[in-house]
Amino acid sequence: QVQLVESGGGLVQPGGSLRLSCAASGFTFSGYYFSWIRQAPGKGLEWVSYISSSGDYTNYADSVKGRFTISRDNARSSLYLQMNSLRAEDTAVYYCARESGGFDSWGQGTLVIVSS
Amino acid sequence: QSVLTQPPSASGTPGQRVTISCSGSSSNIGSNSVNWYQQVPGTAPKLLIDSNNQRPSGVPDRFSGSKSGTSASLAISGLQSEDEADYYCAAWDASLNGLWVFGGGTKLTVL
Numbered sequence: 001q002v003q004l005v006e007s008g009g010g011l012v013q014p015g016g017s018l019r020l021s022c023a024a025s026g027f028t029f030s031g032y033y034f035s036w037i038r039q040a041p042g043k044g045l046e047w048v049s050y051i052s053s054s055g056d057y058t059n060y061a062d063s064v065k066g067r068f069t070i071s072r073d074n075a076r077s078s079l080y081l082q083m084n085s086l087r088a089e090d091t092a093v094y095y096c097a098r099e100s101g102g103f104d105s106w107g108q109g110t111l112v113i114v115s116s
Numbered sequence: 117q118s119v120l121t122q123p124p125s126a127s128g129t130p131g132q133r134v135t136i137s138c139s140g141s142s143s144n145i146g147s148n149s150v151n152w153y154q155q156v157p158g159t160a161p162k163l164l165i166d167s168n169n170q171r172p173s174g175v176p177d178r179f180s181g182s183k184s185g186t187s188a189s190l191a192i193s194g195l196q197s198e199d200e201a202d203y204y205c206a207a208w209d210a211s212l213n214g215l216w217v218f219g220g221g222t223k224l225t226v227l
Contacts, residue, residue: 045161
């Protein structure tokens with residue numbers, strides 16, 4: 001069955017960096033677009049970034065543009081999010097989600113806390 | 117402030133029909149499909165309605181979606197206690213090289 005498992009979250013100081021990973025299984029990873037979507041504590045969903053199936057096309061929310069980089073390794077069926085210059089407002093649960101029309105599969109999320 | 121506008125809360129009694137609205141603009145809902153997600157607190161969101169009105173496999177037919185112009189609606193008929201959750205609308209937005217936009221979410225309470 002389709003499975004997405006995020007990892008890499010944790011506590012980081014403001015200005016620090018973190019790399020999130022999302023391991024996919026149960027389907028042909030290379031055939032899908034993916035997005036990272038985050039949810040701050042007690043808040044709604046916020047789209048962060050997407051990447052095309054080949055990795056050629058990406059885009060970012062204005063709130064993370066220039067600080068976050070999305071990438072993928074189709075050979076490893078893995079999605080990544082490199083997060084630099086982290087701020088307190090980046091504190092959230094980060095979900096990876098497969099795109100098939102809508103976001104039809106989601107991981108369980110990984111918590112990122114930016115605090116000194 | 118979310119790009120798509122939803123009421124923050126909605127409520128109903130078991131068996132009732134409840135609707136949740138989602139308002140956008142010509143660059144998102146006006147020109148692209150709307151999806152709806154259900155999120156039970158503490159869990160990941162789940163796709164509830166795809167492409168304005170399509171239910172993925174396993175979603176009860178009590179849930180239905182519609183779209184008109186730059187607005188969309190989610191309807192839940194025969195409300196059940198397990199429907200108590202947060203509901204989000206989302207759409208592709210063609211501005212700024214393309215991005216996904218979400219509504220702020222509606223907390224549904226089953227009284």
